[in-house]
Amino acid sequence: MRNLALFDIDKTLLVGSHFHYLAMKQAVKNVYGLENPRPVPNLQGMTDLQVLYATLSQEGLNKETIDHGIDECMAEMVTYFRENVVKEHIICLDGVKDVLENLKQFGVPRGLVTGNLEPIAWLKLDRIGIRDYFGFGGFGNESADRSLLVRHAVERAVAIYGTFNKENVFVVGDTPRDVLAGQKNGVKTVAVATGDFTVEELEATGADFVLENFKDARRIQNIVSAMELDVNPEFSPIQQ
Numbered sequence: 369m370r371n372l373a374l375f376d377i378d379k380t381l382l383v384g385s386h387f388h389y390l391a392m393k394q395a396v397k398n399v400y401g402l403e404n405p406r407p408v409p410n411l412q413g414m415t416d417l418q419v420l421y422a423t424l425s426q427e428g429l430n431k432e433t434i435d436h437g438i439d440e441c442m443a444e445m446v447t448y449f450r451e452n453v454v455k456e457h458i459i460c461l462d463g464v465k466d467v468l469e470n471l472k473q474f475g476v477p478r479g480l481v482t483g484n485l486e487p488i489a490w491l492k493l494d495r496i497g498i499r500d501y502f503g504f505g506g507f508g509n510e511s512a513d514r515s516l517l518v519r520h521a522v523e524r525a526v527a528i529y530g531t532f533n534k535e536n537v538f539v540v541g542d543t544p545r546d547v548l549a550g551q552k553n554g555v556k557t558v559a560v561a562t563g564d565f566t567v568e569e570l571e572a573t574g575a576d577f578v579l580e581n582f583k584d585a586r587r588i589q590n591i592v593s594a595m596e597l598d599v600n601p602e603f604s605p606i607q608q
C-alpha cells in the first residue's frame with residue numbers, strides 16, 4: 369500500500385515561533401507603510417498570503433495596491449525571518465520525531481502543507497532538526513486558498529513517487545482549515561489537538577482521524593491500520 373503523509377507545521381509539528389509574526393509586521397511596515405495593522409481575527413490555518421491580503425484590505429488598501437507590493441512584502445518577510453531565526457525558541461512537539469521516524473522506516477513519503485512562506489517553512493524545520501524528513505510540499509506563498517496547497521503538494525509527490533490513491537493520502541493539521549483543505553481534495557484528514565482547537569471541536573469538522581497529540585498511541589494505531597502498515601504493527605516509538 370502506497371501512502372503519502374502531508375503535514376502542517378505550526379502547532380502540528382512545532383510551537384513557539386515568534387519571529388514569523390514580527391517578520392510580517394516589519395514587511396508590512398516597510399512595503400506598505402503601515403504601522404501596527406490590526407490583527408486578523410481567527411487566522412488559524414490561513415496561508416501567509418491569505419493573512420497578508422486580509423491584514424492589508426482590513427486597513428483599507430485595495431487589491432491593486434496590495435498586488436503591487438505583495439512579492440516584495442513576502443521577500444522582506446523571508447529576509448527578516450532569516451536574520452532572526454537564530455533567536456527563535458521553537459519547540460518540536462512531543463512524539464513528532466517518533467512519528468516522522470516511523471513513517472520514514474515504513475517508507476511513507478512525507479511532505480508539507482503549510483501556510484508558511486516556503487523559505488520560512490524550511491528554516492523553522494531546520495531549526496529543530498526535522499527538515500530532512502521532508503522533501504516537498506505546498507506553501508503559503510503559493511495561494512491564499514489552502515486547498516490548492518494540498519493539490520500542489522500531491523502533484524509534487526506524484527512527480528517524485530508516482531500516483532497515489534486519494535484514500536492513501538493523509539493531510540495532518542491542527543485546525544478546521546487544515547481538515548477542510550484535505551476534504552476539498554477528497555483525501556484523508558488527520559486533526560491533532562495540539563493547537564487552538566480541542567478534540568471535540570476537531571471531531572465536529574468531520575476529520576477522518578482526531579488525535580490528542582502525537583503521543584496518542586491508541587488513536588495513532590487507527591491510522592496505522594488505515595495505512596495498512598504491517599512492518600511494525602505496534603508503531604512503537606523509536607528512541608531518539
Ligand SMILES: [Mg+2]
Pocket residue numbers: 376377378379380413541542543563
Ligand atoms: Mg497549524
